[in-house]
Amino acid sequence: MKKIFIVTGEHSGDTHAAHVVNELKQLMPDVIIEAVGGKKLEQAGVKIFHSNSNMGVFGFAPLQALISHINLAKNIIKYLKNDYKPDLVLLIDYGGFNLRLAGELKKHGINIFYYISPQIWASRKGRLKAIKNNISKMLLILPFEENIHKKAGVNAQYVGHPLVSQLNMDISKEKFIQKNNLDPNKRIIGIFPGSRKMEVNNLVPIFLKAAQLIFNNSKKVQFCLGIASNIDENLLNKQLDKFKNKIDFDLKIITNQSRQLLASSDIAILASGTVTLEATLYNTPMIVSYKGPTIVYLIYILIRYLKFVSLPNIIAGKKIIEEFIQFNAKPELIAKEALELIHNESKRKRMKRDLADIREKLGNKVASKEVAGIISESLNGK
Secondary structure (H helix, E strand, O other): OOEEEEEOOOHHHHHHHHHHHHHHHHHOOOOEEEEEEOHHHHHOOOEEEEEOOOOOOOOOOHHHHHHHHHHHHHHHHHHHHHHHOOOEEEEEOOHHHHHHHHHHHHHOOOOEEEEOOOOOOOOOOOHHHHHHHHOOEEEEOOHHHHHHHHHOOOOEEEOOOHHHHHOOOOOOHHHHHHHOOOOOOOEEEEEEOOOOHHHHHHHHHHHHHHHHHHHHHOOOEEEEEEEOOOOOHHHHHHHHHHOOOOOOOOEEEEEOOHHHHHHHOOEEEEEOOOHHHHHHHOOOOEEEEEOOOHHHHHHHHHHOOOOOOOHHHHHHOOOOOOEEEHHHOOHHHHHHHHHHHHHOHHHHHHHHHHHHHHHHHHOOOOHHHHHHHHHHHHHOOO
């Protein structure tokens, strides 16, 4: 009877892990699984060794978070070494914690697989050495990552992106318009400023100013602000209150329908992140922007590995969508590009063709099935 221990650090990792567990139980009905996880893993029948609900640093004092992480790592190592003795540990995302944990577990001869690689392609290439030394198998969700890892000598395999199988593609634009009292004769511009404090404070003003400029030049548009489920609404409302008397267009606030909005938008204005890949899968033309502390950006420029920041451009290996980053994150530039996408039909069609090509590159693998199959074969000696 084989034993697996899974370590996740946040809600998304818990969700991905639960999908893998459900597939594993189909292949290995007698497998025993325990985890650092949350409700999704618990619902999948996994015994929770420690809840991951408070593992994120948001809401924690940094020192308190650090101490909590150190103590948790010590408890995991002690439990796995002395009591549980797993046949395999599966780490999922959460690179800052999991990579350090892997280094300690490796000292005790524990077999470690890693699903959803810590970021190495944007700015943290130095992590590859730790991955090579400590991880038995790296299971990747972005196709370009495989070559980067293999060049560094890592035993790595692309298993497909989980969004490909998990994203709901059966969304009716007509129903979305009716539900939210939108005008079917106007184009929908979806605005997605992210959920982190820095993103809300920096991007909401830029995106709303861009929206005003777009509206000034094209009245056949309507704007919808997509609210992430984990956003601090008080923080968002503070920014929106500043613009009550500065915009003369209607802004529809869309809650708990982010993906429906993304799929229904004629154009999306987005913070850089996973949402750009969701927009790609929905074949939604987009504009990407991001702005953070200047010192952080300057350090990033010095150590970055790839010249693009958005996943569609990185996967395509060329610029297919405009990126307005840091000093170029200006309302005028965003508005100009949006108006071109509105009025230049050939440009829209070209972008949609390029996004469809990226969808093809991602393939049709069901990531959770691939991961479960690889683990099952490994544990059964195949």
